[in-house]
Amino acid sequence: MTERQTFVRCDRLFDDWQDDVLHGDPPRRFDIGPGLEHIRLGPGMVALLGGSPGMGKTAFVMQSVVSAMSADDTLRVCVANVEMPPERLLERQLSRLGDVSLDDIQNRTLNARQRDKLDAAFDVLDDIADRLVFVRAPMTLENVADAADSIDADLIVLDYIQRIRPAGKHDDKRGSVDATMDSIRRFADAGCCVVALSAVGRSKDAKGRSSYSGEGLSLASFRESSELEYGADDAYLIVPSANSDAEPDDAEIDVSLRQLKSRYGKPTDVELTFDRSRQRFELAEPVMSEEHQRLRDSIAGLWGEA
Ligand SMILES: Nc1ncnc2c1ncn2[C@@H]1O[C@H](COP(=O)(O)OP(=O)(O)OP(=O)(O)O)[C@@H](O)[C@H]1O
Secondary structure: OOOOOOOOOOHHHHHHHHHHHHHHOOOOOOOOOOOOOOOOOOOOOOEEEEEEEOOOOOHHHHHHHHHHHOOOOOOOOOEOOOOOOOOHHHHHHHHHHHHHOOHHHHHOOOOOHHHHHHHHHHHHHHHHHHHHHOOOOOEEEEHHHHHHHHHOOOOOEEOOHHEEEEEEOOOOHHHHHHHHHHHHHHHHHHOOEEEEEEOOOEOOOOOOOOEEEHOOOHHHOOOOOOOHHHHEEEEEEEOOOOOOOOOOOOOOOOOOOEEHHHEEOOOOOOOEEEOOOOOEEEEEOOOHHHHHHHHHHHHHHHHHHH
């Protein structure tokens, strides 16, 4: 058996690396929508997404998955969700894509007009169906690996990491999460992208109260293990927007998608609205088209000359 060397000499990799820098293709990135280009999802990347309960982590990640799969018809995805069966996850996407109330879809109370509106949404989901696999319980990493292998997945979603069981016995929750992160890194080393959702702990807000408000949450809020923050290339939190006066049961809420860690770039935050009744995230300020941007710049120029 040939043993893998534990080091690599720089002169052995230099020529290939130089050639790649000068003539190589840009790295593959999954396109999850305009205004979200800073969210680097591609082969070999591990992203961590946390947030207080009900802020829309699952909704955001599933919207990203469906958008990326629609934009790239070679993208294959494996989803492990410990809380919701595939049908419920698909219904949320149907609601978003068809702009039809999720309640009416779930309660099977659709009228003729709503059914018509869903036609195109069903087509979008049908187009990605043979490239999308859902892991069945028990949610173990072994089952995740089997499911991912079955379609040769490029992207694995773990929703959520504290409840996905690694192989072997572990003394406590922390040991178990450490082992899960270790396996996730190995999926990434094999060329997969992994998005891991995570519970976060409460922190103290400005008035010293224990809360999930954005001001107190940080990388250390990711539950259980510092391995999570070290093992991830990028880490994000979805939190209520700083000036939001939203009530817990509002249909639409303003949220910030904060980037706490970005291994290969500048951390960037973005403001979003989350329409819970359609499970849809949108940019709080839509991205300007190039033409619109040019027009704005030339008007600004005219003001400058005046
Ligand atoms: N039919 C519906 N109509 C309106 N809001 C809904 C509906 N179904 C779910 N919601 C709300 O949408 C949000 C669901 O978000 P999602 O499940 O993505 O959150 P999460 O951050 O993953 O949550 P958790 O950490 O609790 O699992 C919750 O706030 C939930 O109350």
